[in-house]
Amino acid sequence: MSILKIARMGHPVLLAKAAPVPDPSAPEIRRLIADMAETLLDAGGVGLAAPQVHVPLRVFIWRQAEGMVALVNPVLTALGPETEAAWEGCLSIPGLRGEVPRWRRLHFAGLDADGRAVEGEAEGIAARIMQHETDHLDGILYTMRMADLGRFGFNEELARAAAPAQNPA
Numbered sequence: 465m466s467i468l469k470i471a472r473m474g475h476p477v478l479l480a481k482a483a484p485v486p487d488p489s490a491p492e493i494r495r496l497i498a499d500m501a502e503t504l505l506d507a508g509g510v511g512l513a514a515p516q517v518h519v520p521l522r523v524f525i526w527r528q529a530e531g532m533v534a535l536v537n538p539v540l541t542a543l544g545p546e547t548e549a550a551w552e553g554c555l556s557i558p559g560l561r562g563e564v565p566r567w568r569r570l571h572f573a574g575l576d577a578d579g580r581a582v583e584g585e586a587e588g589i590a591a592r593i594m595q596h597e598t599d600h601l602d603g604i605l606y607t608m609r610m611a612d613l614g615r616f617g618f619n620e621e622l623a624r625a626a627a628p629a630q631n632p633a
Contacts, residue, residue: 470512507555563610
């Protein structure tokens, strides 16, 4: 396995729509998923899409309590009109965070790393991660979804601004 280079905001691979994966069980896709998992652990993130490692294919991984999960050729559908705004960061936009509105609940479908069909429902952080990573597959960065650029900043500054509110005198 290898740690892959992460594309940063401004690289064209992050703005292009990724191609479907014809065979998720192909050896090169299995290696890609394993390398993405090692890269994600090394970077300390919670999710990673193939375009972020310069591979324009429709696959992403994310960490959950049971370990790494891969979703290939994902399709997400909102389960109701409810959205919620929350702070997000991105390995392709290091050091910054922004508040992004996302569907609260969703249905997901796709293939797992063995090529088996999977589907289910997600809410909360899992739904947010899936939407964030699927956006990468469509050439969308979280900054493009922000409703208020006043809710965007460097991690250190946001933490410094939040500290007085958390520790009132």
